[in-house]
Amino acid sequence: MAANPAPYQSAQADSAVSVSGLTAAYDGAPVLDNVSFELGAGQWHTVIGPNGSGKTTLLTILAGSLTPVRGDVKLFGGDPEACRRRSEVAYMPQHENLEWDFPISVWDTVMTGRYGHMRRDALWRRFLPARLSADRHREICARALAEVRMDHLARRPIGQLSGGQKKRVLLARMLTQEAPLVLLDEPLVGLDKDSRRLILDVLRRQRERGQTIVMVTHDLVNTMKYADQVLLLNRSVIDIGPPAEMLRDDMLTRTAAPNWLTQTPAADEEDA
Amino acid sequence: MVEGFDAFSRNVVDVLLGGLMGVVGLLPESIAEPFQYAFMQRALLTAIVVGATCGLLSCFIVLKRWSLLGDAISHAVLPGVAIAYLVGWPFFIGAFITGALTSLGIGAIERHTRLKADAAMGVMFTAAFAIGVVIISQIASSTHLMHILFGNVLGVQPAALLLTIIAGLIAVAAVALFYKELLLYTFDPVQTRALGFHSGRIHYGLILLLTLTIVASLETVGIILVVAMLATPGATAHLLTDRLPVMLAIAIGVGVFSAIIGLYLAYYFNLASGGSIVVVASTLFLLALVFSPRHGLLRRWFRDAAIRRAH
Structure with missing residues (x-):
């Protein structure tokens, strides 16, 4: 790790x-x-x-x-x-309370944990889409996914995950926030x-x-x-x-x- | 001042049309033929802008389950149009004011009383619509009312077209700059709050954006049918992809394609333009519903059949 x-x-x-x-x-x-x-x-x-x-x-x-x-x-x-x-403050909801049909990948879901930090990025950078943000955010995101052993499913749409995988994605999202x-x-x-x-x-x-x-x-x-x-x-x-x-x-x-x-x-x- | 704006918008629109016709000129003559008329050129530009703006917004509407809200706002716009007609303002402004007031009212009722969204909408938008019908029955000719209700893209004037373009640019800029906020808020409102984002501002911002788009689409597809343009492209795209950026692109494509093809049909067969645009969009939705590679009915049917055979 x-x-x-x-x-x-x-x-x-x-x-x-x-x-x-x-x-x-x-x-x-x-x-x-x-x-x-x-x-x-x-x-x-x-x-x-x-x-x-x-x-x-x-x-x-x-x-x-x-x-x-x-x-x-x-x-x-x-x-x-x-x-x-x-x-x-990081929050991990019960997974029934989320819209799992939402068109978003595992990686992008975990990345939303960084959105609060991205807001504090300098000047125009805060308006950039997540995929163009600073390397630091992406490294933290990759590390969190590895920590919950979901890195091999990073590109998978969240709707296709099992219950346990969904929890692990939410956990990774929580980790990226470093709260x-x-x-x-x-x-x-x-x-x-x-x-x-x-x-x-x-x-x-x-x-x-x-x-x-x-x-x-x-x-x-x-x-x-x-x-x-x-x-x-x-x-x-x-x-x-x-x-x-x-x-x-x-x-x-x-x-x-x-x-x-x-x-x-x-x-x-x-x-x- | 109004005349100054008319002249200004005629100039701006002429420049934009020049560019657009440069592209159309490259097409075979049989396709480009209708666009020798100025009204068809303006109609084409309007249709493209409206199709793209509605398509973009429709993704968030569909994901947030706000299709009914679109319906509500579009109806609530009517009294504003009627009052603006009485006072002699551009009806764009009156429509925006009553549409925004009603949608903010719906949001406030939903957030602060025990009534749920559907009840709040049912009450607010029928009330506003009724006021609009009452006022219009006193003043306007019935053809004018028909144009508001069902749109007439073939009769768009330069001033209205420029306002439509501005509304579209605002919508695109807002989505581009606040993409992360909109994504987060439509996906997980609780996380939005936990990260310290102002979910109230995002909520009302999205509602105002929706109102702006509806008002901008009035002349093209009309009050009754704009809700179709705010639901169908997004719903179609949702069936075709599991990634939001792709969904936005497909929805914009569906919106623009339906607008252009609908315009052609309206021109050649002398149909109501708003209706033919929506019919094309609905046809695309039907195709996606049946043939979508991952979420289509055919795929589902084959999968179920395979499972039955295996057992």
Whole structure:
């Protein structure tokens, strides 16, 4: 693998995400109610809660595409919009939420992760099409594709990929952004063992390089194994703390999260 | 001032037509024959510009699932045309104002109320269209109304042609300069926000571009049929390729080709020009639908048959 670029600098601030009194609603129905928490920089956080508990809503607020009714969000101690405009926030959606019929190749999809950086290219360069942009962008894109082992499919239209390949493309797109904070919405769901392994390995390396990871998941086994901190969420914060304390049965019952026993053993066998 | 603009546009259009006729002159005489008339020359230039502009925009319309929005804006343009006629302005300006107001209104309702896009459009554009019909029933002659509704490319005046060309140039420049933003916004609006792009500006910018294109196409294909030119070329191209730049090129090609062939048919068989242009575009779509190498019906039929045989 090519040499990794410099580790993430933005860990100067102690907290990556700081949320206070956050309330959000869809069509007047409350989804998040007075949520407050802090997530440390450079750590791996997982958000756990039952369906409809506001996990995805929380991520879309951090990603900037939903405006909360009330409450305050700070990223790295500062204005979240300013952070986003510096491309410091990367978001990996659930893959059902994308238009896979879109006429775009794997390479071009991954390249969109660089668009924020291209906007800051000098003068007229920012208006250039992605394929004419600086070599640096293309090198980063090639490295990300190699890292998720999708480089041989770079020219393939995204509509022809399998579910696991689609996730890996989204992961590569996230990597090209080189953001100090990444938000992942159920990156492990519906994957075979190899793709799952690959995504977790990539995230672990990113974590070692100082990236802050916020991951929504139902996967308790891998949470136990990798997470530094767990946020139990069900419309409001149930509790937040290290996985060993948060993943006890009584805590999970309070969150109404899926229990250890309801996990499918086959999917977790290799990671356990 | 209006007369000054008329004279200016006649000069500009004459220069452009000179260039265009230089190309047409190279063609065999039987093909070039209709273009000895000035009105046919202007019609050809208009048709090419409108076909290309609509084709370009239609890709984003199809991918963003905005075909209905095109329909809505084109209808909303009618009251503007009627009011401009009353006041004596070029109807281009009135059309742009009411079209833009209605489309911004639709966008605002969609973003800020619980109503979904289709309801917002259904209410806004029928209301605007009704106001237009009411005003026109009071003032204008029915032939004028027919030209607005169905277009008459054979009667295009130099001033309107120049405005069409300017609108086309603006659309091309906007797509070229903000290609990355448009691609990102049509593909993944959430990622657009996460990267700190102003998705609201891109959203309304695309709507204004759409309005501009519709208004520019009014005289050629008319209010009713412009939506066909904003959907058919993009839909045809979508069936033929899996790459956006290629899709843009094919859609522009389909738009221009239909406009030229439709114009010929209108000239030789004395047909309504707007209708014949759209009929040609729809025929191309039908061909792509059946014969497209990857997404066509024939290909799908053969593939299914092969799978059935294998089992």
